[in-house]
Amino acid sequence: LRECAEKGVKAAIVVSDGFAERDENGGILQREIVEIARQVGMRILGPNTAGVANPRIGLTTSPYLAGYDQIKAGGIAIGAQTGMINPQAFPYFDLHYGVSKLCDFGNKCDVDECDLLEYLGKDPATKVIALYLESVVDGRRFLNVSREISASKPVLVLKSGRTKEGARVSASHTGSLAANDQIFGGACKQAGVLRLQKFNDLFEIPKLFASQPLPKGNRMAIISYTGAVGVLATDEGATYGLTTPSLSPLTASKLHAIFPGLGTTIVDIGPLMVVARDSDSFYQEILSTVLEDDHVDCLFNVLWAGPMEGSSEIYLNTYEALRRNSPKPIATWIYGPRSPLISTLSQRLEDLGFPVFSDLEMAVKALGMAWQYARRKKERE
């Protein structure tokens, strides 16, 4: 690092571990590298980090073997106090997952979550920011910076150390002090930061924000092949303040004309698909009819990736048409008997800009959190 400082290097990523997270001597060493950097105005990311990725310019600074560095450029930024979000740990490429920036800030000896937030707030490629934090370096600054940024870009935070046990283990992982979780939660509410609960949320929830418009209200229409899915989705939606509305009389009569018994609350197209030979022509009409209803603010759409020839094409054509004219957010879940069919269809839909979620609860949760973000934005305007 001293040599880098002498050569006028502006920034360094310190991959090595064995610093403040290890023991007292490591802590001394960490302070020493910060001191070297401060003297010449060099910034340090890490130590104890797997680095950063910027797919737009094809940059991946990975201490691992190469080959994971082809990531699709997109609008999602993920920052974390772990390398578990870096390309060696998550199949970004296979999933066609669009990333703006990835950053493991490790021990945060210099560059911390607020520096990253400020940078991502200004980054035109970043549409949504998802963070995994074990601690915040400066609580007040976190509150102010995240409040400012969340007014224009959604900020989602997964925070560990929620339990006493978790907080104790965190101290030995990155050498950081965990805050009282209730106080941290209060700060997030003040700042308009959305809190995530599970590691998988970190990757899935941002997809909706990156590709879909915000809902104008909390009414979630459901189109499914079975009633049970609709009821489960309604339950899940209610925990985020979503309601499942009765469709307008006009919509109901249009749906009835397409096929009697499609439903007036949850639209169940299962029976139609069984009996109608040319169901593909109806599919697009059903979707656009529901989306046009002014009782509807967002749509949870369930697709069945069946084994019949051409069923994927119906979906793809329908979504392709929606892409040009879709002012309401759509969260999609695909199920079916063959995982290759499901994953291929998922990737193709996501390439069209429509997020597909790993399970029905996650899809509804994404809509629910989008509604919470939209509502707060409206309230504070």
Added chain:
Amino acid sequence: MNDLLAIMKKAREEGRTVLTEFESKRVLKRAGVPVVETRLAKDQKEAVSISRKIGFPVALKIVSPDVIHKTDAGGVKLGLENVSEVKKAYNDILTSVKKQVPRALVHGISIQKMARPGVEVIIGTSQDPQFGPVIMFGLGGLFVEVLRDVSFRIVPVGRRDAIEMIEETKGYPLLKGVRGKEPVNLSVLVDMILKISDLVGKHPAIKELEMNPVFAYKQGALAVDARILLKSE
């Protein structure tokens, strides 16, 4: 505000970081927070005349920086209905405190009007190592002690934050009135939260503040007990 600074300064000069309940309530009153009417009596005669003035029933409490647990030291008498009860209570408190905390410095005895019971809530502030001053709201009694049903925000808070603090407690429905009980006036509680946030924000010398309980009513609310701790310099 000058009065408020004077109270804190006096405590400092006496080498104290704990304000008495009487001092704490005066600070809160100055900050515009409704507190139960409380006056200080220096002797028994004064205790009687104050009681007459504010009206029975009254409560008498020892005012001493050295007596932290007032009830345990026999320093609290509640629900006194007449002059003779006040006289007796006054003497009993002094005798008991002298026995329990022999070297206590006694400022006097506070006389306060017995507040009409309402829904008990708590408003407090403390210091967080990462966020600095934070404010807490909760429902009193079992809700806070057993269920930890409280909400936090970072000082200073805005009106919307204060409203959300109240709404997110599990006991919130009780404030809106259940089983035929009247709802309490929420906007008064919101104002109290804002005033406490403002007070603590303006006076970084305050380390902790607790109003427990506050009685919330259909109209208005009253801080019945209060405690302020200053940072050690």
